[in-house]
Amino acid sequence: MVKKPNLVKNQPPNQIDLIACMQCGYCRSVCPVFEETGWESLSPRGKLFVVKNLTTKNSMLERIIGKNLTAKIVRDVDIPLEELRDAIYKCTLCSRCVTKCHVEIPFHEMWEHIRIWMVENGIEPPEKTIGMYDNIANPEFNNPFMEPMEKRDEWYREDYVLPPKADIVYFIGCGTSFYEYQVLLGNMKIFTKAGVNFTTLGKDEICCNAVSMMTGQVENFEELARRNVENIKKRGAKRVVTGCPGCYRSLKKYKKYVKFDFEIIHTMELIAELIKEGKLEFKKPFKDKDQPIIYHDPCELGRISEFEDHGIYDEPRFILKSVPGIDEIIEFPNCRVDSTCCGGGGGMKAVDYDLSAAIALKKVEQAIELGAKTIVSSCPNCKSQMGIAIEAKKKEYKDRGEKFKMKTMDVVEIVAKSI
Template sequence: MMSDFRERHLDEILVCNRTRCGFCHEECPVYSEKRIESYSCRGRMQIAKGLIQGLYDPSPALIDRLSACTLCGYCKSQCALQTTEIIEDLRASLLESGTPPVARHGEIMRWVENEHNPYFEKHADRTRWLSFHHPLADRSDLLFFAGCTTSYRQPELNEAMLAVLESANVKVGYLGEDEWCCGSVLLRTGDRKGAVQLAQHNVEALRAQGARVVVTGCPGCYRTLKFDYPKLLGSTGLEVLHSSQLFSHLISGNKIELKSDVVGSLTYHDPCHLGRHCGEYEAPRRVLKSIPGAEIVEMQRTRENSWCCGAGGGLRSAFPDLSLRIAEKRVLEAAGTGAECLVSACPFCRSNLKGAVDSLEMAESLMVLDLSELLAKVT
C-alpha cells in the first residue's frame, strides 16, 4: 500500500528531489529516446513524491510513465539510492492500492495466473521443446530450470544448453510441466502476490525433485531464483547458477573440449539482470576467451555501464517500438567494433537484439548468438 511505500522510501525520494543531480539521465535508455523529464529516473522520483504527498492521483498517463522503464539499473549504478527497487516497489504499491497497470501488463498478469507463462501459450505446451536427443534424469542434484522464453520462443537455446552439458557428461534433471514461470515478469511489473504464488510452487517442485543446485540460461530467472525468492520466501536452501558460471567451471576443469571452429571477432553484450543486478560480468567473458580462434573486442559501454537491450522491465511487451529503438542503438554500437558476432547470455537480449539487426537490415554483417549457442557450435 502507498502508506507503506512512503515509510520505506520517502527519505531517498526526497534526497533525489533535493539534489536533482541528473547523473541518471546520461545513459538512461528510455530518456535518451523521449528526452522528457518524466521518462527519466529523476522524473519518476518526482512522480513518486507527488503520489505519496497526495498532490495528485495516479492517472493513466502517470502509470504510462512509470511503466516505460526497462529497470535496467543504469541509474542505480550512478547513484547511491536504490532507484530500481523504488520504481519496482512503486509499481507494486500502486497495483495493491487498486490502480490498474498498463493494459498489456494486466493481460500478462491474468494469463500467468492461469497458464503460468507470459507468452499467451498453454501451460501444457511448456515441454514441447523436449527432444529424445538429450535424456534428462528423473532426479538429480543439478536441475535445469528452462524458463518461459526459451521453452516457448527459443527452444534451440534449451537444446544448445543440454548439448553442452551432455558433452561434459553432466546429468541434469528437469521439472517438466511442474516448472512454472519464475515470476520475474510479475515482480518487475508490480504483481507481487502473483510472484509469491509462483515462487512457492517452484520451490516446492524443486525440493520434491531432490534438487540441490539449479542452473538456468535466463538471467531473469537466475536473478529471481537466486535473489528474489529468498526475499519473498526466506532461504530456499538452493544454490542457483547461471549457465555461464557453470560453463566457466566446466571449462576450467577440462570437462568441456573446445574446438577451434570460431574464426573472426566477437563482442559481448552484458545483460542487465546478469550484470548490473547480479554482479556477474566475468564468467561469460572467461568462456568466450577460452574458445580457440575467437577474437574478443569490447564495445565502448560494458559491464556496469553497458547499454540496455531495451527488452526488460515490461517495456517490450507494452512499448515495443520504443524497445526496438533502444536495441538498435546497441546493435549499432556492436557493429562499430567491427565484430562479426554479437554474443549475449540472455534469451531476452538475444531476441531483442536480433529484432534490431533485422530492422536495421544488418543480418548479413552481424550475427547474434546466445552464449550457449556459440559454445554448442565449438564442442
C-alpha cells in the same frame, strides 16, 4: 480517468529516497528512455518528481527546518495518475541510474517497489502486462506467452531421457522453453558432454514470475514460488542452473517466501566451472565469417546482480576466450557495470514496443560502428531484442540496395557448436 487513491496517506515504501533526490540530473545522462524520448518526466529525476509530487508535502530540507520553502502552488500541481503510470512503467529497470546518483538512491529495488505500491493502491499497470500476469496465473499456461503447458518440453523430450532425480536441475525459463530452442538444446548438449548429472522440471516447470514481480503484480508470487521450489526439491537437486538472468534473480527472491537449501547459479557460472575442470573438449573453431564478436552484458546478470549479490561479467568472457578460433572480443564503450540496456527489460516490450525496439537499435548501431559481426549475450531476452534490431537494420540496408550481415547468439550456442 482513474479514481485517485489517497497516495499521501498510503505513502510509497521509499519515502526517504524520494525526498533525498537533489534534482541534480546526473542520472538523466545514462537513462536509455530519456535518451530516446527527451521527456523529463520519463527520466529518473522526472519519475521521482512525479511520485514525490503525488505523495509528499514537504522536502527533506523543509522537514529538517520545519518550514515550508516552496510556494504552495508548486507543491499542489495536480499530476494525473496516467502520467504517473507512464513515468513509472516506461522504464527498462536497467538500473543504470543507480551508478550515477549522488545520494545513492537504490533504484534497482525502488522502481519495483513503487510499481507494487501503485498496484496495491488500485493503479492498474499497462494493459498488456495485466494480460501477461493473467496468463502466468492461468493453470492452462503458467507462462506469460499463452503457450500450452504440454509444449514445455517439446524441443527435447524425444532426444533426451532425463533421470527423475539429479544433482542439478536445469530451470529452462519460459522464453527459452518456447522460443530459444537453440539455447535450450545447446545447454543440454554441453551438460551431457561434460557428464553433468542433471534433469529438468519438464512439464512441471512454471514461470519464475519475474514478469509479475517487475510489473508490480505480486499477488501470486509466493504461491508460484512454492510450486517451483517443491518440484525442484522432488528432484533432489543441490543446485539449480538457469540461462535466463530474469529467472536467476527471481529464483533467488524465492528465499524470502520459501525455505530451501539448493544453490542458484547461472549457466555462465556452470559452464566456466566445467571448462576449468577440463570437462569440456573443444573440437571445432568458431567460424571466421561471424567474427569479430562483441559481448553485451545483460543488465540483470551484470549490474543488477552486482547490486544484489555478485555481478557475472568474467565468466562469459572466459568461456568465449576458451573457444578455439576466437582471438578477440570487442567491448562496447559502456560495458560490465556500465553496460547500456537492450531495451527489453522491465516489461518495456509490452509497455511500449517501439521505444523498446529503438533502444535496441542504438545498441546494434554501436556494434556495427565497432565492426562486430556477431553480438553475443547470455540472456534470451537480450538476444531476442538484438535480433529484432538486426532485422530492422537489414531491411534498412536492403531498401538502400546494400548488403548487411550480422547475427546474434548466446554464449551457450557458440560453445555447443564447438564441442
